[in-house]
Amino acid sequence: xxxxxxxxxxxxxxxxxxxxxxxxxxxxxxxxxxxxxxxxxxxxxxxxxxxxxxxxxxxxxxxxxxxxxxxxxxxxxxxxxxxxxxxxxxxxxxxxxxxxxxxxxxxxxxxxxxxxxxxxxxxxxxxxxxxxxxxxxxxxxxxxxxxxxxxxxxxxxxxxxxxxxxxxxxxxxxxxxxxxxxxxxxxxxxxxxxxxxxxxxxxxxxxxxxxxxxxxxxxxxxxxxxxxxxxxxxxxxxxxxxxxxxxxxxxxxxxxxxxxxxxxxxxxxxxxxxxxxxxxxxxxxxxxxxxxxxxxxxxxxxxxxxxxxxxxxxxxxxxxxxxxxxxxxxxxxxxxxxx
Amino acid sequence: xxxxxxxxxxxxxxxxxxxxxxxxxxxxxxxxxxxxxxxxxxxxxxxxxxxxxxxxxxxxxxxxxxxxxxxxxxxxxxxxxxxxxxxxxxxxxxxxxxxxxxxxxxxxxxxxxxxxxxxxxxxxxxxxxxxxxxxxxxxxxxxxxxxxxxxxxxxxxxxxxxxxxxxxxxxxxxxxxxxxxxxxxxxxxxxxxxxxxxxxxxxxxxxxxxxxxxxxxxxxxxxxxxxxxxxxxxxxxxxxxxxxxxxxxxxxxxxxxxxxxxxxxxxxxxxxxxxxxxxxxxxxxxxxxxxxxxxxxxxxxxxxxxxxxxxxxxxxxxxxxxxxxxxxxxxxxxxxxxxxxxxxxxxxxxxxxxxxxxxxxxxxxxxxxxxxxxxxxxxxxxxxxxxxxxxxxxxxxxxxxxxxxxxxxxxxxxxxxxxxxxxxxxxxxxxxxxxxxxxxxxxxxxxxxxxxxxxxxxxxxxxxxxxxxxxxxxxxxxxxxxxxxxxxxxxxxxxxxxxxxxxxxxxxxxxxxxxxxxxxxxxxxxxxxxxxxxxx
Numbered sequence: 102x103x104x105x106x107x108x109x110x111x112x113x114x115x116x117x118x119x120x121x122x123x124x125x126x127x128x129x130x131x132x133x134x135x136x137x138x139x140x141x142x143x144x145x146x147x148x149x150x151x152x153x154x155x156x157x158x159x160x161x162x163x164x165x166x167x168x169x170x171x172x173x174x175x176x177x178x179x180x181x182x183x184x185x186x187x188x189x190x191x192x193x194x195x196x197x198x199x200x201x202x203x204x205x206x207x208x209x210x211x212x213x214x215x216x217x218x219x220x221x222x223x224x225x226x227x228x229x230x231x232x233x234x235x236x237x238x239x240x241x242x243x244x245x246x247x248x249x250x251x252x253x254x255x256x257x258x259x260x261x262x263x264x265x266x267x268x269x270x271x272x273x274x275x276x277x278x279x280x281x282x283x284x285x286x287x288x289x290x291x292x293x294x295x296x297x298x299x300x301x302x303x304x305x306x307x308x309x310x311x312x313x314x315x316x317x318x319x320x321x322x323x324x325x326x327x328x329x330x331x332x333x334x335x336x337x338x339x340x341x342x343x344x345x346x347x348x349x350x351x352x353x354x355x356x357x358x359x360x361x362x363x364x365x366x367x368x369x370x371x372x373x374x375x376x377x378x379x380x381x382x383x384x385x386x387x388x389x390x391x392x393x394x395x396x397x398x399x400x401x402x403x404x405x406x407x408x409x410x411x412x413x414x415x416x417x418x419x420x421x422x423x424x425x426x427x428x429x430x431x432x433x434x435x436x437x438x439x440x
Numbered sequence: 441x442x443x444x445x446x447x448x449x450x451x452x453x454x455x456x457x458x459x460x461x462x463x464x465x466x467x468x469x470x471x472x473x474x475x476x477x478x479x480x481x482x483x484x485x486x487x488x489x490x491x492x493x494x495x496x497x498x499x500x501x502x503x504x505x506x507x508x509x510x511x512x513x514x515x516x517x518x519x520x521x522x523x524x525x526x527x528x529x530x531x532x533x534x535x536x537x538x539x540x541x542x543x544x545x546x547x548x549x550x551x552x553x554x555x556x557x558x559x560x561x562x563x564x565x566x567x568x569x570x571x572x573x574x575x576x577x578x579x580x581x582x583x584x585x586x587x588x589x590x591x592x593x594x595x596x597x598x599x600x601x602x603x604x605x606x607x608x609x610x611x612x613x614x615x616x617x618x619x620x621x622x623x624x625x626x627x628x629x630x631x632x633x634x635x636x637x638x639x640x641x642x643x644x645x646x647x648x649x650x651x652x653x654x655x656x657x658x659x660x661x662x663x664x665x666x667x668x669x670x671x672x673x674x675x676x677x678x679x680x681x682x683x684x685x686x687x688x689x690x691x692x693x694x695x696x697x698x699x700x701x702x703x704x705x706x707x708x709x710x711x712x713x714x715x716x717x718x719x720x721x722x723x724x725x726x727x728x729x730x731x732x733x734x735x736x737x738x739x740x741x742x743x744x745x746x747x748x749x750x751x752x753x754x755x756x757x758x759x760x761x762x763x764x765x766x767x768x769x770x771x772x773x774x775x776x777x778x779x780x781x782x783x784x785x786x787x788x789x790x791x792x793x794x795x796x797x798x799x800x801x802x803x804x805x806x807x808x809x810x811x812x813x814x815x816x817x818x819x820x821x822x823x824x825x826x827x828x829x830x831x832x833x834x835x836x837x838x839x840x841x842x843x844x845x846x847x848x849x850x851x852x853x854x855x856x857x858x859x860x861x862x863x864x865x866x867x868x869x870x871x872x873x874x875x876x877x878x879x880x881x882x883x884x885x886x887x888x889x890x891x892x893x894x895x896x897x898x899x900x901x902x903x904x905x906x907x908x909x910x911x912x913x914x915x916x917x918x919x920x921x922x923x924x925x926x927x928x929x930x931x932x933x934x935x936x937x938x939x940x941x942x943x944x945x946x947x948x949x950x951x952x953x954x955x956x957x958x959x960x961x962x963x964x965x966x967x968x969x970x971x972x973x974x975x976x
Contacts, residue, residue: 259699263700267692267701268692268696269701272701273665273685
């Protein structure tokens with residue numbers, strides 16, 4: 102039964118990817134400028150080269166054939182070159198992606214660590230002043246425009262107090278060799294004499310962007326945990342457990358939490374796409390060298406191959422994460438398995 | 441981020457409001473961060489003219505045969521220990537230092553010290569099509585502008601540490617050319633290695649020089665990392681590391697200064713300067729740079745062919761008013777084309793005074809008691825020498841109205857503007873000039889000589905035999921004192937004839953944290969961090 106379910110999901114995933122690649126492929130035609138340039142990223146193509154390239158891309162054949170070739174190039178890693186750097190777009194994305202993933206995962210972690218307990222406290226203390234305070238704060242956090250919030254934090258903690266840096270992942274004076282592309286692991290793996298200093302510096306750089314990025318998902322977590330906890334607390338089995346003489350804390354832990362957190366896992370997946378969007382804004386404000394600021398630079402520079410490639414990767418990632426959390430949710434929750 | 445409106449507001453607010461001093465980082469004393477406005481176009485100064493690139497590479501990576509003393513503007517020995525000039529002014533012989541080591545980097549290990557072959561390799565590239573590296577670049581903009589290929593007839597290695605330049609005609613600004621940041625000495629041995637590996641283009645991308653810092657790493661639009669050259673032939677730099685952090689956004693650069701992520705940064709906008717000067721953890725360095733903003737009359741068009749009319753107009757404008765309103769007081773009033781820092785500047789020149797009555801009298805003498813109508817062309821772009829030509833034109837317009845001259849302000853898109861100027865369609869124009877080298881010839885010849893009137897950089901279209909003779913004599917005279925005398929005569933003659941009214945020499949600014957010492961603006965070239973120190 103589970104196997105069938107997975108198969109259906111995978112089929113859906115494949116279908117979404119087909120739609121996505123068709124869209125990315127058609128961008129080559131929809132973008133202004135020369136189709137050949139858009140697909141290869143080459144500029145100043147000589148007539149001789151043009152003939153060879155047209156043949157390679159199959160531009161003289163049907164759209165369908167061209168689409169097949171396009172997919173082959175994607176799978177071979179033979180992506181278009183970026184207009185601005187004349188480097189393979191895929192290589193550039195692999196370079197900038199870890200920075201975004203690192204920032205997003207710390208922000209997500211932060212939002213789980215802060216959001217879930219606060220949500221539970223609010224539910225347990227329903228309609229008391231603590232609940233009202235938490236819910237109020239969550240509402241404020243939910244409504245704050247992220248760029249304004251970011252600027253406010255920069256103004257207070259960087260410019261006025263001078264405690265935290267405003268941009269980048271690490272002070273430029275530390276030279277850390279890139280291994281994984283993730284800053285904290287890279288520093289720990291490196292052999293430089295100033296490892297501890299660099300680690301502290303990296304965390305100082307991470308703090309503001311992570312807090313800014315975590316704000317929105319945290320408020321969502323609080324609200325969601327609270328709602329779902331309240332739902333669960335209404336259930337008969339909770340009342341039964343209480344009637345059996347279990348303490349409030351025991352009931353909460355053994356019966357309430359597990360059931361209440363199930364919908365939350367699903368929420369994590371749904372929040373991922375919002376998180377990536379917000380990460381782009383955060384990256385631009387904090388000059389964080391991730392895929393967000395890379396993609397926005399690409400848009401400013403009309404770097405069509407970069408836009409096309411970035412879109413493909415970011416969308417695939419969001420879809421994949423969504424799918425994965427959904428499957429996880431299904432496996433954890435028997436009720437969701439509507440076979 | 442192209443538009444940073446809200447960010448700008450936040451930064452400006454913070455500069456105003458902050459009472460608290462930022463906490464200085466306690467470590468990192470051995471490195472210095474310079475926040476630059478842009479990425480370098482190349483790592484070889486032979487190929488570029490942009491100030492951003494020169495600031496980012498020249499003085500750190502390379503040395504020149506001669507250097508310029510930033511205080512006096514005089515030439516001092518660099519890689520060349522001494523030199524002799526023949527009596528006819530055609531041959532220049534240089535004796536080189538024998539203890540100069542090239543950089544040892546991950547891509548090149550030198551086996552010998554610098555010698556005459558390196559000098560020949562460096563300048564031969566600019567001269568000869570046969571040179572293996574000549575064709576790897578499309579142009580050598582600075583050397584093309586001084587007509588290097590026509591100027592230098594021959595380059596001869598006399599001994600291992602002795603080399604001779606033979607010129608086709610005397611040119612006393614030749615030594616100044618060799619002292620500019622563009623005349624950096626490259627390694628012939630590195631060139632040979634690149635030829636054998638067939639990676640010629642690396643000569644301009646992976647630099648090897650003799651300068652105080654050596655290349656470590658470059659990431660476009662992010663940073664350049666230099667390390668100290670441990671075998672530098674002069675005093676070793678105090679800093680072990682120099683990082684050029686590339687921050688194109690003005691506001692972000694200021695923000696990084698405020699958080700001390702940058703130690704030094706150039707600040708092009710005058711408005712932000714007055715805000716930063718309120719903070720006591722920063723020092724603002726100012727230096728009059730080698731430029732001049734001026735108002736040129738088209739001397740081919742009546743009534744501007746009359747000396748009295750030009751003089752009248754020069755007395756009619758209130759310069760101190762202009763300096764305040766257009767340059768925010770951050771410029772020096774000009775009474776010659778040469779800035780006062782130039783060695784040939786004439787200290788005895790009369791300061792142009794504001795005297796509308798005298799102006800009216802002169803106009804009447806010239807036959808225009810009722811004034812006349814004229815155009816003022818204002819350039820449409822911002823430059824250091826004239827940050828706001830339109831505003832300046834409006835001020836001049838108001839001043840001229842007082843003596844009965846009715847002025848109309850004209851402006852076009854920049855390319856059209858320059859094309860029409862070249863055609864001589866203007867009555868008068870507000871424009872300026874930034875010099876490429878410290879030699880006075882670089883101001884006086886391109887701006888007012890007859891040759892320049894033909895080639896187009898002489899906006900006054902002024903061609904005067906007397907003036908041309910003075911500046912030609914100066915170039916042909918090797919003795920400095922005599923040259924100075926000719927240049928001072930030329931300046932006085934220009935002040936009498938008034939083909940153009942020099943208005944201001946604007947200053948260049950940089951901001952640095954108070955704990956940084958030994959960094960100053962060099963009026964003759966790129967920034968230099970050899971003497972930089974950092975304290976806690």
